[in-house]
Amino acid sequence: MEAHGVSLRGLRKRFGPIVAVDGVDLDLPAGKLIAFLGPSGCGKTTLLRLIAGLESPSAGRILLDGEDVTEVPTHRRNVGMVFQSLALFPHLSVGDNIAYGLRIRGIDRGAQRRQAEELLELVQLPGVADRHVSALSGGQRQRVAIARALALEPRLFLLDEPLSALDAKLRESMQVELRLLQRRLGITTIVVTHDQREAMTMSDLVVVMGHGTVQQAAAPLAIYRAPLNAFVAGFIGSTNLIPATIAGAGRIVCMGREFAVASLPDGIATGAAAVLSVRPEDVVLHPPPASRPNGLGGRVAFIRDVGASIETHVDCGAVTLISVATPKDRLDVDTVPTWKRSCRRRLASW
Amino acid sequence: MRRAGIGLVILFLVAPLLVIAAVSVNEKKRLLFPPHGFSLSWYGAIVAESEWLDPVLRSLGIAAMAAAVAVSIALPLAYFLWRYRVFYAKALFAIGLIPFALPPVITALGYLIFWSSSGWSGTMANVVLSHGVFLVTLPLVTVSLGFEGLDPALTEAAGTMGADDLQVLRTIVLPLILPYMVSGYAFAFVISLNEYIVAFMVAGFTVETLPIKLFNSLRYGYTPVMASVTVVFVALAALIFGLVARFGDLPRLLGALGPRER
Amino acid sequence: MRRGEPPRTLRQHAALVYPGAMLGVLFLVPFAIMIAVSLYHRVEQGFYEPGFEFTHYARFFTSFFSDHLLFSLFIAALASALCVLVGFPFTYALVRLGRRAQIPILVLLLSVLSLSEVIVGFAWSVLLSKNAGLSNLLVWIGLLAKPLAWSPSFGAVLCGLSYLTFPYTILVLYPPLSRLDREMVEAARTLGASPARTFATVVIPVLRPAILAAFILGFVFTLGSYLTPQILGRPQHWTLSVLITDQAIYAANIPFAAAMAMFLTLVSLALVAATLALNRSARRTP
Numbered sequence: 001m002e003a004h005g006v007s008l009r010g011l012r013k014r015f016g017p018i019v020a021v022d023g024v025d026l027d028l029p030a031g032k033l034i035a036f037l038g039p040s041g042c043g044k045t046t047l048l049r050l051i052a053g054l055e056s057p058s059a060g061r062i063l064l065d066g067e068d069v070t071e072v073p074t075h076r077r078n079v080g081m082v083f084q085s086l087a088l089f090p091h092l093s094v095g096d097n098i099a100y101g102l103r104i105r106g107i108d109r110g111a112q113r114r115q116a117e118e119l120l121e122l123v124q125l126p127g128v129a130d131r132h133v134s135a136l137s138g139g140q141r142q143r144v145a146i147a148r149a150l151a152l153e154p155r156l157f158l159l160d161e162p163l164s165a166l167d168a169k170l171r172e173s174m175q176v177e178l179r180l181l182q183r184r185l186g187i188t189t190i191v192v193t194h195d196q197r198e199a200m201t202m203s204d205l206v207v208v209m210g211h212g213t214v215q216q217a218a219a220p221l222a223i224y225r226a227p228l229n230a231f232v233a234g235f236i237g238s239t240n241l242i243p244a245t246i247a248g249a250g251r252i253v254c255m256g257r258e259f260a261v262a263s264l265p266d267g268i269a270t271g272a273a274a275v276l277s278v279r280p281e282d283v284v285l286h287p288p289p290a291s292r293p294n295g296l297g298g299r300v301a302f303i304r305d306v307g308a309s310i311e312t313h314v315d316c317g318a319v320t321l322i323s324v325a326t327p328k329d330r331l332d333v334d335t336v337p338t339w340k341r342s343c344r345r346r347l348a349s350w
Numbered sequence: 351m352r353r354a355g356i357g358l359v360i361l362f363l364v365a366p367l368l369v370i371a372a373v374s375v376n377e378k379k380r381l382l383f384p385p386h387g388f389s390l391s392w393y394g395a396i397v398a399e400s401e402w403l404d405p406v407l408r409s410l411g412i413a414a415m416a417a418a419v420a421v422s423i424a425l426p427l428a429y430f431l432w433r434y435r436v437f438y439a440k441a442l443f444a445i446g447l448i449p450f451a452l453p454p455v456i457t458a459l460g461y462l463i464f465w466s467s468s469g470w471s472g473t474m475a476n477v478v479l480s481h482g483v484f485l486v487t488l489p490l491v492t493v494s495l496g497f498e499g500l501d502p503a504l505t506e507a508a509g510t511m512g513a514d515d516l517q518v519l520r521t522i523v524l525p526l527i528l529p530y531m532v533s534g535y536a537f538a539f540v541i542s543l544n545e546y547i548v549a550f551m552v553a554g555f556t557v558e559t560l561p562i563k564l565f566n567s568l569r570y571g572y573t574p575v576m577a578s579v580t581v582v583f584v585a586l587a588a589l590i591f592g593l594v595a596r597f598g599d600l601p602r603l604l605g606a607l608g609p610r611e612r
Numbered sequence: 613m614r615r616g617e618p619p620r621t622l623r624q625h626a627a628l629v630y631p632g633a634m635l636g637v638l639f640l641v642p643f644a645i646m647i648a649v650s651l652y653h654r655v656e657q658g659f660y661e662p663g664f665e666f667t668h669y670a671r672f673f674t675s676f677f678s679d680h681l682l683f684s685l686f687i688a689a690l691a692s693a694l695c696v697l698v699g700f701p702f703t704y705a706l707v708r709l710g711r712r713a714q715i716p717i718l719v720l721l722l723s724v725l726s727l728s729e730v731i732v733g734f735a736w737s738v739l740l741s742k743n744a745g746l747s748n749l750l751v752w753i754g755l756l757a758k759p760l761a762w763s764p765s766f767g768a769v770l771c772g773l774s775y776l777t778f779p780y781t782i783l784v785l786y787p788p789l790s791r792l793d794r795e796m797v798e799a800a801r802t803l804g805a806s807p808a809r810t811f812a813t814v815v816i817p818v819l820r821p822a823i824l825a826a827f828i829l830g831f832v833f834t835l836g837s838y839l840t841p842q843i844l845g846r847p848q849h850w851t852l853s854v855l856i857t858d859q860a861i862y863a864a865n866i867p868f869a870a871a872m873a874m875f876l877t878l879v880s881l882a883l884v885a886a887t888l889a890l891n892r893s894a895r896r897t898p
Contacts, residue, residue, distance in 0.1 A: 074509040081510040087503035101511030366735035427631035453836025455853040460642035483638040544728035561728040587723040605787025
C-alpha cells in the first residue's frame with residue numbers, strides 16, 4: 001500500500017454560519033504533488049490552512065505521516081508554506097528571509113548564511129542574499145518565497161495560489177520549474193489553485209473541491225476523461241452538458257432522441273435523470289443530411305477562430321453545442337448548415 | 351489659481367510666525383515691527399537666564415516621559431485589539447480616543463479634582479502621568495494603523511517556520527510596528543511640549559512648564575525672549591515632524607492610503 | 613499566531629492589564645469623581661463636602677453663564693465654519709499635489725497644530741498690535757495713515773480660533789479627500805462638467821459626511837479653547853472653558869466648575885456621536 005503523507009478524517013471548519021470545509025475525508029500519497037482545485041469560495045484555501053495549522057478545525061482529525069497533528073500548533077508542525085501574497089518580511093534581506101526559520105531554531109549565523117546561499121542556488125537565484133526584498137522582480141520574489149519555505153526541510157510543502165501574481169508567460173514556466181523541483185526533492189506538496197491548466201500541468205493528483213467538499217480526487221487525465229459529476233465536468237476544461245434520461249443498457253434519451261453510449265456508470269437505473277457531458281473536441285461537424293448514428297441537426301450561430309483552434313457554436317434547438325477543431329479539420333461552414341457528432345462521449349450522473 | 355489658493359492659505363499660517371521671528375531679532379527690548387536693528391541676544395537669553403531655561407528643560411523632560419507613558423499604554427492595547435478583537439478591548443480603545451474628542455478643559459478639571467483628592471499633588475510626576483494618559487490617543491491611533499497595515503500572512507509565515515507567538519512578536523511584529531511607535535511618540539511629545547491647560551490644572555503653581563511660563567509673562571507685559579523661545583519651539587516641532595516625514599510615510603500616517611493600496 | 617479568536621487563558625489577557633489600569637485609574641476614575649463632585653455641596657471659602665444637589669446645574673441657567681455659553685457656541689460654530697469653508701477647497705487642492713509636494717505642507721500644518729495656544733495667541737496679538745503689527749506694514753506701504761490696534765477684539769479672537777482650528781480641520785478632511793476616487797472626478801469631466809462644476813456637483817455631495825464631521829469636530833475643538841479669548845479678547849469674549857478654569861482655580865468653586873464641565877462633556881459627546889452616526893450611514897450608502 002502507498003504511504004500516506006497527509007490523511008484527513010471527517011474534517012470540518014465553520015466560520016460563524018458559513019461552513020467552509022464540510023466533512024472532508026482524504027488520503028494524499030507521500031512524495032507526490034497534489035493540487036487542490038476549485039472555484040473561489042470552495043474551501044480549498046481553508047483546507048490548506050487547516051493542514052498548516054493556521055486554522056483550527058471545528059471537527060475531524062489531521063494526520064501527517066500517520067501522526068495525529070490536529071492539536072499541534074503551526075510552529076511545531078514543520079510545514080513549509082508559500083503564501084498567496086508571498087509574505088516576504090519587508091524588514092529583512094533576502095538571505096535573512098530564507099534563514100528566518102534557521103534563526104528561530106538557534107542555528108549559528110555562518111550556517112544560516114551557507115544554507116541560504118544553497119537554497120538560492122536551488123531556486124536558480126544565486127547571489128542575491130544581501131539584496132533587499134523590494135529590489136527583486138515578481139518572479140524573483142516567488143523563488144525567494146519557495147526557497148524560504150524549503151529551508152527547514154519540511155515534511156510537507158504547501159503553496160497557496162503561489163503563481164497568481166505573475167503574468168501568464170512567467171506563470172507557465174514557473175509551473176514547469178516548480179514541478180521539476182518537487183520531483184527532485186520528492187517532498188509531499190500541495191498546491192492550491194483555481195487554474196485547471198495549472199493543476200493539470202503540475203500535479204500527480206487533482207482534488208476538485210466544490211461547496212466545501214471533495215467532488216473528485218484522481219489523476220489529472222482521469223478527471224478530464226471521466227468526471228464524476230456535472231460540477232467536475234464543468235469545472236475541468238469546457239464541456240457540453242445536456243440533460244438526458246437513461247433508456248437502458250448503453251442507451252440514453254436526450255432532446256427527444258435515442259443515442260448509443262459506450263458505457264454507463266454502475267448502479268444507474270433505467271428511467272433515471274442524467275447529464276450527458278460531451279467534450280467540445282469530441283463534437284465533429286459534418287455537412288447535412290444528419291442521417292449518421294448519434295448525429296444531430298443544427299445551425300451555426302457563432303465561430304471563434306483564434307488560429308490554433310476553431311470553436312463553433314451550433315444552435316440545435318434546446319441546447320447550443322460547442323465544437324472545437326484544429327484548422328486541419330476546418331470546414332467551409334457557410335455552406336454547411338448542419339453537423340454531425342461522433343460517438344465518443346461520457347455520461348455524468350447527478 | 352490652485353497654487354495661488356494654496357499659497358494664500360500658507361501665508362495665513364506662516365504670517366504670525368514670521369512676525370514673531372522678526373520681532374525676536376529686535377535689538378532693543380521693545381516690541382517693534384518691522385524690527386529695529388538685528389540681534390540674536392534674545393536667543394542666547396533662553397540658555398543664559400534660568401528663568402527661561404528651567405521651564406524649557408522641564409517641558410522637554412515632561413514631554414519625553416509623558417510620550418513614553420502614552421506609547422507604553424497604547425502598544426499593548428493596540429496589540430491586544432489586533433490580536434483578539436473582543437468587545438472589552440474595543441471599549442478600552444474607545445476610551446483611549448475620548449481625551450481627544452473632548453475639550454481638554456474637561457479632562458484637565460478631572461485631573462485637578464483627582465490629584466487634589468488623592469493627596470499627592472503638585473509634582474512633576476503628576477504632570478507626566480496626566481499627559482501620558484491624556485495624549486494616549488495619538489500613539490494609539492498610529493500604532494493601530496501600523497497593526498492594521500500588517501499583512502496577517504507575515505505572522506503566519508513566521509509560524510510555519512517554527513516561530514512561537516513570542517518569537518513572532520519579537521522578530522516580525524515589533525520591527526514592523528516600530529516606525530508607527532516612533533511617530534506616535536513624536537506626536538505625543540510635541541503636543542505635550544505645547545500643552546497648557548492640563549499641565550496648569552494639574553500642577554500649574556508648582557511645576558512651571560514653558561507654556562505656563564509664557565502665559566504668566568504675557569500677563570506682565572512683553573519681553574523679547576517670549577518671541578525667541580516661540581521661534582525655537584516652532585522650529586523644534588517642524589524638525590520633529592520633518593523627521594517623521596523623512597523616515598515614515600507621513601501621508602499614510604495622516605490617513606491617506608499607502609502608495610501600494612491605491 | 614491565530615488572529616481573531618477570543619483569548620482563552622488568563623495569561624493571554626496579561627497585555628490588557630496595564631493599559632486597562634492606566635486608563636481606568638487615570639481617566640475613568642477622575643471622570644467619575646468629577647461627576648460626583650458636580651453634585652456635591654460647596655463650602656464657602658473652602659472646598660466641598662459630599663452631598664447630592666443640583667444647585668450647581670441650576671446656577672448654570674442664570675443669564676451671565678448662559679450668555680457665555682451661547683457666545684462660546686456661536687464663536688466656535690463661526691470659527692469652525694470658516695475653517696471648513698477655506699479648508700475644504702484647500703485640502704482638495706492639497707491632495708491633488710504630488711505626494712512629495714504634500715509633505716512640507718503637511719509638516720507645516722502639523723507644526724501649527726501642535727503650537728501651544730499661548731504661542732498662537734501671542735503671535736496673533738503681536739500681528740494685530742499697534743506697535744508691531746500688520747498695520748505698521750500697511751502704513752509703510754502707504755495704505756494706512758497711522759497704525760491701529762486690532763486686538764483685543766472679537767475679530768482677533770475669531771482669527772486666533774480659526775488659526776488654531778484650521779490645521780485640525782485639514783487633518784480631518786485629508787483622509788477622505790485623499791481617498792476620493794480620482795476616476796470619478798475624471799468621469800464627471802468627460803461628461804462635460806467644468807472643474808468648478810465637478811467640485812460642486814460631485815466632490816462636495818460625495819464628501820458631505822466628511823464636511824459635516826470636520827465642522828463638528830472643529831466645533832468641539834474650538835469650544836475647548838481657553839487662552840485665545842483671554843489673550844485676544846475682552847472679558848465679554850470669554851468662553852466657557854475660561855469660566856470653568858476661573859471657577860475651579862480662582863473662585864475655588866469646584867462643584868460648579870464640574871457641573872459646567874459635565875454640561876460641556878454632554879454637548880461634545882452628543883456632537884461626536886452625531887458625527888460617528890453620520891459617517892456610518894454614509895458608509896452604508898456608498
